Amino acid sequence: xxxxxxxxxxxxxxxxxxxxxxxxxxxxxxxxxxxxxxxxxxxxxxxxxxxxxxxxxxxxxxxxxxxxxxxxxxxxxxxxxxxxxxxxxxxxxxxxxxxxxxxxxxxxxxxxxxxxxxxxxxxxxxxxxxxxxxxxxxxxxxxxx
Amino acid sequence: xxxxxxxxxxxxxxxxxxxxxxxxxxxxxxxxxxxxxxxxxxxxxxxxxxxxxxxxxxxxxxxxxxxxxxxxxxxxxxxxxxxxxxxxxxxxxxxxxxxxxxxxxxxxxxxxxxxxxxxxxxxxxxxxxxxxxxxxxxxxxxxxxxxxxxxxxxxxxxxxxxxx
Amino acid sequence: xxxxxxxxxxxxxxxxxxxxxxxxxxxxxxxxxxxxxxxxxxxxxxxxxxxxxxxxxxxxxxxxxxxxxxxxxxxxxxxxxxxxxxxxxxxxxxxxxxxxxxxxxxxxxxxxxxxxxxxxxxxxxxxxxxxxxxxxxxxxxx
Numbered sequence: 001x002x003x004x005x006x007x008x009x010x011x012x013x014x015x016x017x018x019x020x021x022x023x024x025x026x027x028x029x030x031x032x033x034x035x036x037x038x039x040x041x042x043x044x045x046x047x048x049x050x051x052x053x054x055x056x057x058x059x060x061x062x063x064x065x066x067x068x069x070x071x072x073x074x075x076x077x078x079x080x081x082x083x084x085x086x087x088x089x090x091x092x093x094x095x096x097x098x099x100x101x102x103x104x105x106x107x108x109x110x111x112x113x114x115x116x117x118x119x120x121x122x123x124x125x126x127x128x129x130x131x132x133x134x135x136x137x138x139x140x141x142x143x144x145x
Numbered sequence: 146x147x148x149x150x151x152x153x154x155x156x157x158x159x160x161x162x163x164x165x166x167x168x169x170x171x172x173x174x175x176x177x178x179x180x181x182x183x184x185x186x187x188x189x190x191x192x193x194x195x196x197x198x199x200x201x202x203x204x205x206x207x208x209x210x211x212x213x214x215x216x217x218x219x220x221x222x223x224x225x226x227x228x229x230x231x232x233x234x235x236x237x238x239x240x241x242x243x244x245x246x247x248x249x250x251x252x253x254x255x256x257x258x259x260x261x262x263x264x265x266x267x268x269x270x271x272x273x274x275x276x277x278x279x280x281x282x283x284x285x286x287x288x289x290x291x292x293x294x295x296x297x298x299x300x301x302x303x304x305x306x307x308x309x
Numbered sequence: 310x311x312x313x314x315x316x317x318x319x320x321x322x323x324x325x326x327x328x329x330x331x332x333x334x335x336x337x338x339x340x341x342x343x344x345x346x347x348x349x350x351x352x353x354x355x356x357x358x359x360x361x362x363x364x365x366x367x368x369x370x371x372x373x374x375x376x377x378x379x380x381x382x383x384x385x386x387x388x389x390x391x392x393x394x395x396x397x398x399x400x401x402x403x404x405x406x407x408x409x410x411x412x413x414x415x416x417x418x419x420x421x422x423x424x425x426x427x428x429x430x431x432x433x434x435x436x437x438x439x440x441x442x443x444x445x446x447x448x449x450x451x
Contacts, residue, residue, distance in 0.1 A: 021184055025352045033341030034175070034182025036213050036226035043351055044333040062245040063209065067183040070208025079189060079199045083208055087249025087303070135247075178341070224334070 004078040007116035007141040016076050016104035024097055031064045062090040065124040065133040068102045073137045080142040088135030094126055101125050115140045150239055152271050163265040164230040169212030171260040179210040203258040211290050211300050212262050238308050246305035254299040262290040282308040312384040315422035315447040320412050327378040327408040331366050339370045368396040371430045371439040378408040379443050386448040394441025407431040421446050
């Protein structure tokens with residue numbers, strides 16, 4: 001975990017340190033185990049639904065990408081920050097063993113209800129740079145003051 | 146038929162109607178498994194002593210993880226694990242295809258191992274759009290998670306599924 | 310489920326069989342439950358890379374199936390004292406695994422009523438892929 005980020009340190013337009021991950025089948029099976037989503041779409045290449053969907057390989061769980069966005073936002077907030085809200089839309093599929101880059105940028109900072117809030121645009125993007133999982137997040141950060 | 150599908154007042158009347166509550170458990174083992182599942186090596190999700198030294202009750206649930214529903218054979222979906230609860234909204238959706246559309250979580254507190262949560266879920270929104278292959282129905286359900294020990298709402302999560 | 314009693318059991322008699330047929334999903338559920346995430350059980354290419362013909366069923370899962378066979382047989386009033394098996398052959402997903410047991414010996418000792426069994430899993434060719442033994446106690450009618 002990097003050093004704690006404080007509200008005063010944050011600037012609009014600031015980019016978050018990206019996370020890169022190329023989930024293999026073992027990673028997706030562990031995500032199935034952790035999440036309880038055992039849809040064979042994500043690990044069984046013979047699963048009939050794949051063909052019906054016109055796919056030749058298993059696909060990464062949308063919720064796995066959501067969780068990667070969660071890692072990014074959690075790391076940004078640090079242990080003293082609190083994530084108030086984070087959400088994404090699933091706009092495109094990602095395949096196993098292909099690199100997914102999770103990124104974010106500060107869009108606004110504001111004080112509300114005694115909290116120091118930072119709004120973020122967040123996303124997961126594929127190797128072609130397509131944002132398959134765009135979203136937003138709001139984090140409360142501690143203040144130095 | 147799917148092409149003639151329209152959202153009716155009868156469907157809209159189901160907005161906000163909660164189904165039977167279900168228990169979700171957040172355990173040290175389940176938090177560690179979820180953290181491994183997302184490939185995190187942050188000790189805050191694994192090491193109880195470390196998490197306590199940082200001011201948390203126990204290891205912290207990774208963002209997006211709000212516990213595992215208690216699984217009872219015949220009462221939970223065998224693939225997804227979610228409860229097939231009695232009561233609550235019932236939609237007869239004529240579309241065959243199903244995609245995950247989006248997830249949004251609002252946190253009112255940090256979720257840690259040891260938490261036992263009561264989840265209630267209701268239909269929050271329905272939207273019909275025209276897609277490239279015909280009509281698409283966006284169904285948004287909202288789940289509210291209450292800490293059984295304190296009675297406080299700790300998180301709300303909206304799940305949107307796309308039927309087409 | 311009706312309770313089986315010590316008096317009902319005859320040496321040489323077979324107990325009720327249990328038939329299993331594992332989907333890949335079942336193997337992944339077992340990986341989740343057991344914590345054994347070795348890829349030969351769900352990643353076909355990985356399995357082939359290690360020289361296997363394809364995905365194989367976890368040995369420990371077959372051991373657990375034999376445990377289920379015995380648990381189902383002894384009923385609520387029986388106790389499972391000991392059971393184990395060796396892994397002698399591979400089983401594959403989407404193929405029947407027949408779990409069987411035969412009573413080898415019955416005896417009473419110190420007021421307890423013991424039954425020894427041979428147990429095994431069997432593949433569709435009739436080969437015993439996981440042979441083992443078990444020791445259980447059963448309630449007596451008297």
